[in-house]
Amino acid sequence: MKNTIITCLLSAFAIGIFAQANDTKATLKAPTASPDATLVQNFGESDITVTYGRPSARGRKIFGQLIPFDSLWRTGANDCTALALRETVIIGGKKIPAGKYSLFSIPAQEEWTLILNRDATLHGAFGYDPQVDIHRFKVKPEATGRFYETFTIEFGDFNPRGESSLNLMWENTMVKIPLQTIADFNNMAEIQKRLIDKPEKNADLLFQAAAYYYATKRDIQQAKTWVEAAEKMDDKTFSIPNLAQKIYADLGDYSTALAAAQRALALAEKEKLSSSIKDLSKRIADLQKRASAGKER
Template sequence: MKKILVISSLLACFSAKAQLNIPEPSPSASFTQTLGFTKVKVDYARPSVKGREVFGKMIPYGDIWRTGASDCTTLSFNDELTIGGKKIAKGKYSLFTIPNIEQWTIILNTDTTLHGTGGYDEKKDVLRFTVKPEKAPRFYETFTIELSDIVKDNAMLYILWENTMVKFDLISSAKERILADIDNKINKLKTENSKLYFQAAEYYYNQRMELDQANTWVAKAGMMEADNAYYPNLQAKILESQGKFAEAIPVAQKAVALAKKQNLTPIAQNWEKKIATWQQMTGVKSTTTDAHAGHDMSKDMGDMKMASTTQKPTLDPEVQASITKSLSNYYALKNALIADDGNTANVQAGELVKTISALSMTKLNAQQHTLFMGLSEKIKFDASHINETKDVKHQREHFNDLSNNVFALIKGLKANENPVYQQYCPMAKAYWLSDNATVKNPYYGKSMLTCGKVSETLK
């Protein structure tokens, strides 16, 4: 018996020594990315093409796929995220997909113990939505998942392999938390603090939301701390983003005067150039540059509004036609959101991108060119995001920024041939544009159709 045990031990030893240590054919990968206050982690395995035809062959169309190799791919996050237009509670989820030529189905499932798709139970799904596959920017030999395009505490998750790319948004809850904090400290606790007003205004400006409120807050900060150059600097940015160039001139001049005193040369140089441009655009030639503490800017604002009542410049007919068509595309998109029609919104957003992209910039003068270049890329960014999905909830998330930038473009170029009504929804805290004063809310559609009011009119 003793001899048998010795022989068995020797055989086991020789067997272990004979085995090779070979790397996994589909190596595992993991990464973590912070979005706002949320940490997102992805764990997956990375197979390679190796000369095979992947989608439609190795990965059959219409079949559920583990979205990688080996064990199922997992997506975990320590705070609530909005994915595919739905709020998903913090936790760890398996990520499955169903590839097809025209669309992919994205699936989050609560079972993270699976090897491949064996044992997959659809009843454990917490989310299903569809996205359009695209041609990848290059050939991906190795399967890749990455989080990129991080904007405003949100990101895009990319699935890339062979010549195919699929992407969808991960939207953090940071905005909701910050807005609740602002509301609590400013509106409920009535905290009077210049830096708090400045931070709140800066956040609203960066989010392109309620810019009139942001302007009010930063103006308060400026009155409380009159020698701080950063306050008129932000206020000028807010007015510029609204296309209120005549009102921005005295504020920018105050920023220049303070910046020069404090050796903030880049701020001073930036606004000096823009002031000259705005004066040519608006016809405003002389304004105050008083930057002393306690100076009342409201009188300057009134003077500028009166001085800026000049003859409306005429755009080149080709440019005017393009802007009018872009506004029509925007209205059609807005009407689709009112009707909760994600398909039409998708199409019209794509048309808006095409129209804006096709505008002949050689027909613009220097000032118009500067304005258009600054706003057109922002318009295309949000319109492209709306065009990437047919999910109305997701489309509405990009509509406020799109609306603000379209309004700033129309107002800055004085390109409206008919009245344009900027309207505001206090529930969504968001703006939209209409060709008539009747309120029809694109953020809530049929559920709250008449919620809102006219905030400004371009005539």
Template sequence: MTKSLWTLALVASLAGSVQAQIRTPQASPMATVSQGIGLSKATVEYSRPALKGRKMFGDQVPYGKVWRTGANMATKLTLDAEMSVNGKAVPAGSYALFTIPGQNEWTIILNKNTKAFGAFDYKEAEDVLRFTVKPEKLSTPAEYFTVEFTDFTPTTANLAMRWENVQVKFPLKQDSDAQIMAQIDAEVSKPDAKPGVFSAAANYYFDTNRDLTKARAWADKVVEADKKYWTYFLRGKIAAKQGDCKTARADAEAGLKMAQEAGDDAYIKNHKGILATCK
């Protein structure tokens, strides 16, 4: 190899070594958590710092100051549709989730600036919502900052944040009843409506304690179209709730036999439950 070629090779080798990087686990790894609420979804993207023997609240994270609520970029809450956050309507969109920790009270902040690194660029004028919550003491310390959805129902959930020995949470709600009722009215009136439509409508009326006469009529259509142990259960539970135990027992007995033949333990229990109700 000539001297000039050797020099070029050396330069290329040094350039490669300069560009090379050593990858190690992030100190505060990214995490994403989502929860379906009503007909929509709430998603939180955040970084998860660790205690590593340090005292956080009142020390590393001072009381009374805006905190990024995690590490690195500000934590982001995205709502797929308008939701109620702690009782206030918040439009669909993405929001930075800042907090102001305190010994006896935390301030929760939804802010428009989702591109902020930490709370350095935080501006109160960009707040969309502010409210306060009471912190709870954890019986077991949380090493990593954690965000999760708890206490959820089909239309509600609490967004909980915990770290060290503290947890705070607040409710989110997406009341989808009006949307669902509009769908039911539109779909069941179609001349080519399928049994699945009537089944969904009957179940929703049953679950929300609405007009059981309508629910029963839809369940009748479902059973007429497809006599299966799950369709018998649909009509049977509605009949039992109406007090029509004659129909409820007949459907439960027919459905129980079919469920036993299929080995479906869940529906065996369901039909036995109707029979127990209508002794």
């Protein structure tokens, strides 16, 4: 009798545990196949934000199969890929005003078509309307040196001119979307208008143009011409011969660079620019050695 009671109690306990387990809902969740990502990059005087879904290859052939050639692609997964600009940016050679845009593409073997569209609210490409495209341009794909299992977007190729690229990478393919800051675009347009199309005789403008060309690693011979013209008009401003000595030295003309550095030093001493005096004194010693070595050859 005692054993029967114990058996009944154990059975009731087991049934209670089973019932409790059945009342508890499963909470296991599978990993997201294409996780969303947000990328923020400072560019120019503001930043660019990219939001996109990141699908993975998972053993599949991507371009030409999973992503058919010559067909519209959301350029990612989930919702449409979006670019948010806080200021005007030159994308693919065109000024794109501040705002939020969707990024679509039409991959092909030889050349991709990139599309910026005003509607950034779409899920994938559903509802895409070419009538609200803001820009279409062509970019040639490149082979990558590594395999990208997961679709990746990143910024790269920054240079002193305010240029960069938005790189799309998946499988063994990379597409680079050219970017340019509006500041560089405006500066070059101003230089073109005021010093190339109809040259102005303005020492400060000539100096600024020479300094900009030098800093952005453009035509150094043109920078030399402009800084020389600026010094002919204004031989009292320290910054002009100081820039000139850097340009001459980069061109390998150390004797002329030495003379310009000495002129800059005299003006620095006159203006009591202690930091510049110290730097130029060292610079002159170095240029004297280089100029002497050049004469010995």
